[in-house]
Amino acid sequence: MxxxxxxxxxxxxxxxxxxxxxxxxxxxxxxTGYFDKRGVPYTTRKLETGDYSAMIGDMTLxxxxxxxxxxxxxxxxxxxxxxxxxxxxxxxxxxxxxLKVFLLVENASLSDIYLHxxxxxxxxxxxxxxxxxxxxxxxxxxxxxxxSESGQIIYGLMYYAAREALxxxxxxx
Numbered sequence: 458m459x460x461x462x463x464x465x466x467x468x469x470x471x472x473x474x475x476x477x478x479x480x481x482x483x484x485x486x487x488x489t490g491y492f493d494k495r496g497v498p499y500t501t502r503k504l505e506t507g508d509y510s511a512m513i514g515d516m517t518l519x520x521x522x523x524x525x526x527x528x529x530x531x532x533x534x535x536x537x538x539x540x541x542x543x544x545x546x547x548x549x550x551x552x553x554x555x556l557k558v559f560l561l562v563e564n565a566s567l568s569d570i571y572l573h574x575x576x577x578x579x580x581x582x583x584x585x586x587x588x589x590x591x592x593x594x595x596x597x598x599x600x601x602x603x604x605s606e607s608g609q610i611i612y613g614l615m616y617y618a619a620r621e622a623l624x625x626x627x628x629x630x
Contacts, residue, residue: 459626467623473513474619476612479504484528491608506551507558511615516628522557522618524611525597528604530565530584534577537587548595558597559614563604 462470476492476499478485485508492499504510507523527533536544551558568574570581570588588599602610622628 460628461626462623467620470513470623471616471620474498474616475500475512476615477502477504477510477512477517477519479508482508482526485526487604488526488608488611492612495608495612497608497612506547506556509611509615511619513619513623513628518615518618518622518628520554520556521622521627522559522614523551524559524561524614526561526563526607526611528563530562530569530575531577533562533565534575534579534584537584538577538579548591548597551597552595557618558595560597560599561607561610562599562601563607565601567601 474497476497478489478499478501480501480503482501488509489499491497500512504519504523506525507519508526509524510517510519510522512518527536548558565575567585570584573581591597592599600610619628
């Protein structure tokens with residue numbers, strides 16, 4: 458049953474927001490370090506899709522919104538070449554389930570792609586084409602950032618996703 462919260466109740470619920478980090482996520486000390494420094498609660502467990510999601514008490518957002526983090530353009534290029542079908546299958550499943558995926562790419566910018574500032578032999582034109590077409594095809598959103606910004610971006614995405622879900626009665630107790 459849907460429950461609609463007042464603004465005061467939403468504010469109280471958001472104080473209980475906990476980030477979920479996938480247990481298979483490696484090399485994420487800079488992300489969890491941000492959470493520790495800012496007092497953001499987080500837990501580690503397996504997520505079916507993505508590397509990060511959120512929960513409030515027993516209410517989870519992992520079927521509504523996730524962040525898939527890539528540490529570099531080279532990791533992303535590997536996913537678009539060697540692991541292309543696996544990633545396409547994951548994004549296809551996410552779209553079919555109505556799951557919003559944010560693809561967070563660290564140590565990267567569009568300029569880095571255009572200038573081929575990565576080791577992979579994947580041509581910039583092909584990488585840009587894949588990024589743009591997959592955003593349309595799978596309804597994903599790509600965000601480029603510095604590693605020092607990742608924790609703040611992940612928390613912000615989960616905070617506002619939770620707030621909107623609470624406002625719209627989409628989180629069921």
